[in-house]
Amino acid sequence: MSHVVKRRPDGRLILLLGALAACGPISTDMYLPSLPSIAQSFAVGASAAQATLTSFMFGFSLGMLLYGPLSDTWGRRPVLLGGIALFTLASIGCVVSWSIDVLVAVRFLQALGAGAASVLARAIARDAHEPTDAARVLSMVAIVTAIGPLLAPLVGGQVLLFGGWRAVFVFLTLFGALCAALAFYRVPETWPKEKRKSAAVLKSFAVYGHLITDPVALGHVLCGGMAFASMFAYITATPFVYIDYFHVKPQHYGFLFGLNVVGIMLANFLNTRLIGRFGSLAIIKAAALVSCAASFAVALACLTGWGGLWSIVVCLFFVVGVVGLLSANCTTDLMHRYPHNAGAAAAVFGAMQLALGALASIAVGAFHDGSPRGMGTTIAVTGALCFVGRVLVVRWHGWPVRTVGTVKPAGDA
Template sequence: MSGSGDDAPMTAADTAAPPRALMPGDLMSRRQRLRLVLVLGSLIALGPLTIDMYLPALPAIVDDFATSSSTVQLTLTGTLVGLALGQLVIGPLSDALGRRRPLIAGIALHIVASLGCALAPNIAALGALRIVQGLGAAAAAVIGMAVVRDLFSGSAFAQLLSRLLLVMSAAPILAPTLGSELLRWTQWRGIFAALVVFGVLLMLIATFGLSETLPPGRRQRGGALPTARLYRSLLRDRAFVGLVLVAALAMAAIFAYVAGSSFVMQEQYGLSEQQFGFAFGAGAIGLIIATQGNVRLLRRYSPQRILTVALLIGSAAALVLLGVAATGFGGLPALLASLWLALTAIALVMPNAPALALSRHGEAAGTASALLGAVQFGVGAVTAPLVGMLGNGAVAMALLIAGGLVMALVVLLLVVRPARLASTEPDPAVVVVH
C-alpha cells in the first residue's frame, strides 16, 4: 500500500516510542489503518452477531420447540464449542497456508450452517447446526487477530486492537436490538436468514478487501507434529498461559451476561423483547467508551498497568452487582448501573490481555491467537449453561460475572505477575524494515 498527501506513511518520528524494529503496519498511513480496522472489524463481528443476534428470540424458541430454557441455552453453548474447536484447527492452518484461504472457507461454511439453522426442524438439529456455525465464525475470529499481529506488535498492537474493538462493539450493541426488531416482522428463523445475507457480504469483503498478510517465507511447516510442538511451546510460557486465562475468565463474565440477560430482563424484570434489545445495547456504551479511552491510556501507561487497574475495578463492581442481585436493592436501575461498570472494566481487559499474550509469540500469531480464542470460547461454552443450571436469575448471572472477574484478578497477580512482564516479554521481530 502506498499513497501521498494525507496517505503519507507514518514514521518512527510520529511517535515518542524508543527506536525499535519496524513492523509492516508501522509504514501504513492513517487512512490505510482505518480501512484495515473497518475490514477486520466487519469480519470479527461475525462471531458476536452469531452469538448475540438471536438472544431476544430464546424464549420464543423455547415455546416453538416446547422445550426448556436450559436446553435452548445449549444452542448457545454449541456455538461457543464450535468457535473454540474451530480456532484450534484454523489457527495452525492459517500459519501454514496463509490467512485468506482458511478465512474464505470458514465464511462459506458459516453461510451454509446459517441457512440450515433457518430451516431446522427441531432443537437437536438447531443445536448441531449452531456448532457448525461456530466452526465457520472461528475463521473470522482467529484470522482477524492474526492479521493484526502480522502487521503490528506491542503497544501499537494494543492501540489498533482498541480501534478494532470500536467496530466490534457495534456488533453486540446492534445484534440483540436488530434481532428484536426483526422479530417484529418475522419469526426467529428470520434472524438466521439475515445471518445468511451478512455472510454473503462478508465473503465479498474477504475476497476483495483483504490482502494476504503472511508471506510464504514466514509460514510454518504443516503437519500434526510441528503443530503439536507449537502448542507445547506456547503452553510452556507461564506468562502467556496466565494472560490467556485472564482473557478467558473475562470472557466468561461476558458470556454469563449474554446467556442470562434475556431471561433476567424479560422474565424477572418484565421487559419486552424490544426493551431488552435497547437495554442490552445501552450496556455496551461503556464498552465503546472504555475501548477508545484505552488508546489514550496506552500513551501514558503500560498495557499491564491498565490491565491490573481494570481488573481491580471490575472485580469490585461485580461484587456490588452480586449484592444488588441478591438483595434486590435499587431494583433494575441499580442492577444495570453496577453491570455497566463491570462491563466497562472488562472492555479495558479485553484488548490488553490478548495484546500482551500475542506480543510474546509473533512467530506463530495464528496458532497463538487460536489457542487464546479456543480457551476464551471454551470457558464461555462452560459458563453459558451454568446460568441456566443455577436458575436463570439475576443472582446466577451476577455470581458467574463476579466469579470470572475475581478469578481473573487472582491469576493476573499470582501467575502472570504483571510487574515482571516488561522484562520478560519475548517479542521477536518477524519483519525488520530499515
C-alpha cells in the first residue's frame, strides 16, 4: 500500500495506531511483575534487573530521534515497518538471553524498534489534522494505547505464574509479529512525496539544534517530559515497593497498576471533550499544576509512611493520570509550532521524554534502599521540574519562531 492519505484517519486507523503505539508501553508494563524473578534467575540485585528497563528507555529515546527526521524524508510507512520488524526480532533475543547483560542489550534493540510506532503515530495525526483536532485524535490514540498497559501487568503476572519470565517475551514476540502484519496491510502513507523533496536527512537532523534552544520547546519537554519521568519512577520502583515492601502478590500487582492506567484513560477522554473549548495551553497549565501537587503528596506519603500503601496508590493515581493528557497537548502544540518539521518535533519531544524517564529510573535504582523513600524523592523532583516547564511555556508561548534551515514560522503551515 503506497498511496498517500490526505484525509484525516478514520476510527479504524486510530484504533490501529493506538495498538501499534502500545508496543513500547506493553514491552515495559508486561514484564514489570517479572523483575524480581529476573533478578533471582540471574542471581543479581534489584538495580541490575532495573537496568533492563533503563536500557529500554534509552533505546526508545534514540529510536525516536532517528525515526522523526527519517520519516520526514522517506515517508512514515517504510520507517514504521522497519521499526516494528526490529522490535519483533529483538523480542526473540530477549527469550533466549543467557545473562543479565545480554538481556539489557537486546532490550535496548527491542526499544530501538518500538520507538517507531510511538513517534510516527503522533506525526501521522499531525499530517492530517489542525491543532485542536490533532490533540483530540492523539488523546483518542492514547486511550486505545492505554488498554494495552492496563491489561499488560495482569497478563504478565499470569504468564509469569504459569510460564516464567521468558514466556512474557514469547508473548511480546507474537504481538510484534501481529503488529508488523497489520501495519503492512492497513497503515497508509500520510506524508506526501512532494513534501519530502526539500527535506534532506542532514537538514532534518540539524533542526534538533534549533528546537532545543527554543524556550517554548524546552518548556514543553520539561512539562510533558518530567510528568512522564514521574510515571517511570513509579514504574521502576513499584514492583519492589509493592511486592517486596508491602508484600503485594505479583499476580495482584497488575490490579494496582491498572488503576493508574484507568486514570490515564479518563484524563485523555476528558481531553477529547475539553480541548475544543479551552485549547491546549489552558489544559497544559491546569494539568501541570495537578502533576506538581500530586507529586509532592506522593513524596510526603513515601517519606513519612502516612496512610501506608493506599495513600501512595491514591496520590499516584493523579500523578500518572495527567501524563497522557500533558503528552498529547504538549506534543501537538510543539508540532504545530514547527509544521514543516513535525516528525522531528515529535521525535525531540518523545526522545527527551523517554530519556528523562530513563534518568528517573536510574535515580530510583540509585536511591533504592528497600523502602518507598527513593521513589518519593525522585517523584518530588520531577514534579517540581514539570512546574518549571509550565512556567516556560506560559511565559514564551506567544513569541514567534525563528526561521532556521528547514524550520519555518508556525503560521506558514
